[in-house]
Amino acid sequence: DAxxxxxxSMDCAEGRAANLPCNHSTxxxxxxxxxxxxxxSQGPQYIIHGLKNNETNEMxxxxxxxxxxxxxxxLPHATLRDTAVYxxxxxxxxxxxxxxxxxxxLQVKP
Amino acid sequence: xxxxxxHPSWVICKSGTSVKIECRSLDFQATTMFWYRQFxxxxxxxxxxxxxxxxxxxxxxxxxxxxxxxxASLTLSTLTVTSAHPEDSSFYICSASGSSLYEQYFGPGxxxxxx
Numbered sequence: 002d003a004x005x006x007x008x009x010s011m012d013c014a015e016g017r018a019a020n021l022p023c024n025h026s027t028x029x030x031x032x033x034x035x036x037x038x039x040x041x042s043q044g045p046q047y048i049i050h051g052l053k054n055n056e057t058n059e060m061x062x063x064x065x066x067x068x069x070x071x072x073x074x075x076l077p078h079a080t081l082r083d084t085a086v087y088x089x090x091x092x093x094x095x096x097x098x099x100x101x102x103x104x105x106x107l108q109v110k111p
Numbered sequence: 112x113x114x115x116x117x118h119p120s121w122v123i124c125k126s127g128t129s130v131k132i133e134c135r136s137l138d139f140q141a142t143t144m145f146w147y148r149q150f151x152x153x154x155x156x157x158x159x160x161x162x163x164x165x166x167x168x169x170x171x172x173x174x175x176x177x178x179x180x181x182x183a184s185l186t187l188s189t190l191t192v193t194s195a196h197p198e199d200s201s202f203y204i205c206s207a208s209g210s211s212l213y214e215q216y217f218g219p220g221x222x223x224x225x226x
Contacts (some may be wrong), residue, residue: 032202044219046217099215101156
């Protein structure tokens with residue numbers, strides 16, 4: 002499975018958009034980009050996934066570069082409850098295996 | 112939305128005893144379930160993948176005889192930590208996928224403390 006690189010931490014002001022970057026330069030053609038988040042001492046929560054097109058759902062938007070070597074998760078209006086560790090994961094839908102990296106700790110500040 | 116539960120939410124046991132953790136998908140049939148372990152201030156580590164009715168597939172370095180996984184039905188998987196030792200103390204989390212592996216739904220986790 003391809004590895005991902007994320008900044009260890011980021012701050013965001015409440016109400017602003019949070020843009021979380023992820024590099025996955027070794028992604029292969031059939032691998033998807035998944036985003037999950039984990040609020041302290043809870044199980045991770047699915048956010049969004051994509052293959053090559055940009056995706057949007059009620060939680061977030063996912064922007065994937067044309068070469069698929071990087072992506073950005075966008076939380077359009079961050080709230081204090083969005084404070085969490087955000088994991089960008091690259092994996093095949095054939096196995097469903099998710100290999101978690103260290104993620105980005107997003108701190109939303111009032 | 113899809114809900115996955117785990118029981119117990121926390122457990123304390125003595126060294127040398129075995130502990131069973133249950134993972135249930137409450138409102139969908141989970142074809143595949145995954146078990147993870149998370150130490151404090153660390154990321155999740157995948158331990159094994161289990162498909163209903165099949166033997167679990169363990170990740171490299173995970174002892175299959177120590178961490179027994181059973182996925183007997185489409186809504187229940189169990190993880191038994193056998194002969195637990197203090198170094199097995201951790202946060203154990205399961206996840207489940209239905210017909211699509213694109214989305215995994217995670218349980219709330221079980222905190223195991225071995226004394």
